[in-house]
């Protein structure tokens with residue numbers, strides 16, 4: 062095993078994903094402390110132009126093949142497993158994303174190395190790599206030492222700054238072999254339905270979660286949003302129930318928003334939701350559970366029944382707006 | 384077509400989770416277990432495929448927490464067979480250990496499709512589905528929101544989620560393991576009367592297995608985020624709270640007019 066830190070790169074529609082820069086920046090820091098090198102692994106078809114953005118790596122392993130044009134877990138995993146076995150890095154960093162989450166399990170088995178998910182902090186302390194993962198919907202954190210073998214760590218997007226990952230440089234380039242013929246094939250990309258509103262562009266958001274209780278309460282939130290001159294968005298359970306369209310989902314598999322106001326009503330603040338709204342300028346949370354993780358993030362909080370607060374707030378705002 | 388669904392018990396987040404005296408584990412007495420939310424979706428997705436194709440649905444759960452109740456519910460929803468997998472464990476082990484256990488149970492049964500949920504709230508060492516696929520040497524796709532079967536039941540056509548509402552459609556040769564995030568429709572509801580009726584006649588299979596070899600992760604410390612850290616907490620009656628929130632918005636010039 063070496064002391065190197067490997068980063069599994071991601072891109073989407075021709076652009077390098079933010080998570081890759083976040084991981085690269087962290088990898089630079091860790092590799093410095095472990096006295097190893099940083100290797101970025103990039104898979105795709107026609108991905109060469111993205112190499113220019115991976116200057117923070119010492120080494121760049123590229124697999125470029127038509128079979129890799131789209132993310133197919135099995136195919137990607139076969140190529141990456143091969144590279145991990147060959148290179149034997151100390152750490153392999155992936156995003157805790159649609160891509161990383163599908164790779165981590167099969168890679169862990171195939172490369173016979175341990176894996177960890179939901180990581181939000183990684184540090185070298187006295188030669189040990191100490192990690193923290195967020196569990197139980199953000200209610201509990203677990204600290205553990207990453208075993209001193211090759212280990213896979215999936216990192217929650219937004220945990221590390223992207224800036225340090227943007228360094229210039231001229232990494233040495235390595236070509237990886239083509240993947241074997243897969244049992245999984247890509248059929249098509251389905252774009253999000255043209256949304257009624259693009260919530261990522263609305264400055265005032267009324268966000269509702271499971272605490273809104275039922276579909277009948279959605280119009281109350283709509284009325285509040287209208288009074289404010291904003292829009293309603295939601296956490297995943299509200300969308301899964303069909304109470305609001307998919308275009309309104311904020312979070313890991315939804316939209317990322319940075320509004321002037323994020324009014325979180327009956328939202329617990331699970332990491333997958335927080336990922337999409339933590340950069341909001343002002344977060345006000347209303348939740349019946351004083352221990353809800355959303356209060357750790359919000360600027361203002363109230364322990365109260367959101368269903369009761371919503372119409373009262375609409376009234377107050379109406380009065381104040383004159 | 385034979386479908387297996389694996390369901391997992393996780394602590395109910397509605398209860399206050401307490402850390403035990405060792406500081407390294409949750410206090411079991413503080414926990415109430417429920418079926419992991421995504422697993423409920425995996426079961427729903429399996430039942431939908433069954434309705435469309437006549438496939439059989441087998442449900443498996445490790446015998447911890449209230450697994451028996453979850454299996455009874457699965458029967459009431461329409462699963463053909465349910466099996467409690469007993470390894471003599473007090474609490475759910477890590478994902479690697481679970482995958483090892485279930486791989487042993489499933490390998491000889493030749494299922495065409497194995498459905499799991501993704502990302503249970505207590506997953507520290509990865510999700511069960513991907514690990515299981517690795518052990519069974521089957522293809523895996525996770526974060527799925529829809530599954531259809533291809534011509535002749537030879538493949539599954541799945542929709543996988545990406546950020547921003549993007550979806551990719553993939554075709555997977557069976558047998559395969561699929562990690563379900565959401566079913567095509569919200570999980571069905573079982574009326575209490577039906578549940579009571581099923582409870583009387585429920586046949587829950589049991590299979591004893593060796594405890595897993597996989598070592599648990601040596602967690603050094605569990606801790607909670609500081610309560611209300613960050614947020615200034617507003618106090619008062621609902622009316623007063625609404626007034627204070629409106630006041631905060633007015634101060635920041637976020638109100639019209």
Ligand SMILES: Cc1cc2nc3c(=O)[nH]c(=O)nc-3n(C[C@H](O)[C@H](O)[C@H](O)COP(=O)(O)OP(=O)(O)OC[C@H]3O[C@@H](n4cnc5c(N)ncnc54)[C@H](O)[C@@H]3O)c2cc1C
Nearest residue numbers: 270271272296297312313314315327329333334349350367
């Ligand atoms: C791969 C993956 C991707 C995901 N992507 C997303 C995503 O994009 N977006 C997303 O949101 N989630 C996503 N999730 C789901 C996420 O893990 C959480 O399950 C979800 O965010 C929880 O939504 P919630 O806060 O509305 O519900 P819960 O966690 O159930 O919280 C409901 C909250 O409401 C409170 N409450 C109850 N009644 C009231 C009341 N009357 N008044 C006030 N408060 C009340 C409760 O105390 C609780 O805190 C994803 C999960 C996975 C695994």
Ligand SMILES: Nc1ncnc2c1ncn2[C@@H]1O[C@H](COP(=O)(O)O)[C@@H](O)[C@H]1O
Nearest residue numbers: 071072073074075130131132160545551
């Ligand atoms: N390395 C990758 N990381 C993330 N997604 C990918 C990757 N490669 C392919 N894809 C998927 O393939 C689709 C089309 O990719 P592209 O045509 O390269 O923009 C994207 O929407 C992604 O779903």
